[in-house]
Amino acid sequence: KVQIAWLHETFEGQIRELNATSVREIRELKLLHTNSEVERKKLEEKHNKLHMKHKKWEEKHSKLHNQLQWLHNELQWDMLLSAATLGDLGTVTLLLYRSGVQVNYVHPDHSRGETMLFAASNNGHVAVVGFLLECGADVDLFRTDGQTPLFAAAQGEHSKVVERLLAHGASVNLATSDVGLTPLHAASLGGHADVVEMLLSHGAVVSQATTDDGETALLIASDEGHAKVVEKLLAHG
Numbered sequence: 001k002v003q004i005a006w007l008h009e010t011f012e013g014q015i016r017e018l019n020a021t022s023v024r025e026i027r028e029l030k031l032l033h034t035n036s037e038v039e040r041k042k043l044e045e046k047h048n049k050l051h052m053k054h055k056k057w058e059e060k061h062s063k064l065h066n067q068l069q070w071l072h073n074e075l076q077w078d079m080l081l082s083a084a085t086l087g088d089l090g091t092v093t094l095l096l097y098r099s100g101v102q103v104n105y106v107h108p109d110h111s112r113g114e115t116m117l118f119a120a121s122n123n124g125h126v127a128v129v130g131f132l133l134e135c136g137a138d139v140d141l142f143r144t145d146g147q148t149p150l151f152a153a154a155q156g157e158h159s160k161v162v163e164r165l166l167a168h169g170a171s172v173n174l175a176t177s178d179v180g181l182t183p184l185h186a187a188s189l190g191g192h193a194d195v196v197e198m199l200l201s202h203g204a205v206v207s208q209a210t211t212d213d214g215e216t217a218l219l220i221a222s223d224e225g226h227a228k229v230v231e232k233l234l235a236h237g
Contacts, residue, residue, distance in 0.1 A: 076101055084116040084132070087125030092116070096135065103135045113144040121149035121165065124158035129165065139170045146177030154195050155186035162195050166202045173205055180212040188217040188233065191226035200236045207237065 076099035083091035096103065106113050117137040120128040129149070133139060142148045150170040153161040162183075166172065175182045184204040187195040196217075200206070210216050221229040 077105065077107055080116055081107075081114070081119055084119040084125070084128055085123055087120065087123060087128055089125075089127045089131060092120075092128055093131060103132055103137045104141055106141075115141050115149075117141065118143060118147075118149045118152055121158065121161050122152035122156060124153070124156060124161055126158070126160040126164055129161050133164070133168050139165055139168045140174060142174070142177075144177075146175065148174050148183070150174075151176065151181070151183045151186055154183040154192065154199065155190060157187070157190055157192040157195055159192075159194050159198070162198055166198060172199055172202050175211075180210070182217070184217045185211060185215075185220060188221040188226065188229050189224060191221070191224060191229055193226070193228040193232060196229050196232050200232065206233050 076095060080092060080095050080099065080101055082088075083095065095101070103117075104115055106115055114122075115137065117129065117132045117139070118141070120132060139150075140148055142151075148170065150162065150165045150172065151174070153165060172184075173182055182204070184196065184199050184206070187199060196204075206217060218230065218233045221233060
């Protein structure tokens with residue numbers, strides 16, 4: 001009996017020790033789990049912070065890229081308009097193909113809303129005008145005041161440009177939006193008899209060419225003393 005009691009006590013002692021060990025190990029496991037969870041959350045927080053930093057960097061990069069692209073387009077457009085104004089066909093050709101600027105592009109900050117075609121027509125550069133028309137330039141796209149490329153060419157007595165624009169279907173009787181001047185008015189005012197003849201032969205209407213002030217092309221030419229223009233206008237009734 002003594003031996004059985006001793007064995008029983010020993011067994012219970014081992015059970016208590018085992019239970020104590022199990023409890024300790026469970027606590028350690030819980031602590032380890034808690035620490036792991038804390039570390040996981042720390043790692044997750046670091047990951048989120050890095051993600052936010054990366055996102056902000058991407059936004060800054062995108063904004064910078066857009067600003068650089070805008071600046072690039074601004075420079076390309078300025079160079080194109082300058083080249084068209086100067087009649088530099090080589091530069092116009094090169095930049096138009098490489099820059100991606102549309103042939104009818106009008107810069108929103110340009111006070112008069114001029115296109116490349118208008119600039120070339122206004123300065124009598126027939127080669128540039130022809131190239132732009134071949135590239136799809138709108139022959140009747142006008143400035144903010146309603147002046148068309150044909151109006152500008154007629155006003156400047158650029159006969160070859162006038163001829164090229166008319167051959168491409170330019171509207172001969174379009175009037176400006178400010179005072180109602182037509183290309184015929186502009187040519188008559190300047191005494192450009194050859195241009196007047198071309199406009200008349202392409203359907204310019206003498207009787208309807210009246211400004212907002214009631215001035216006809218004939219009256220303008222007469223007031224300015226342009227006898228040849230007066231003769232041509234009278235001949236076309």
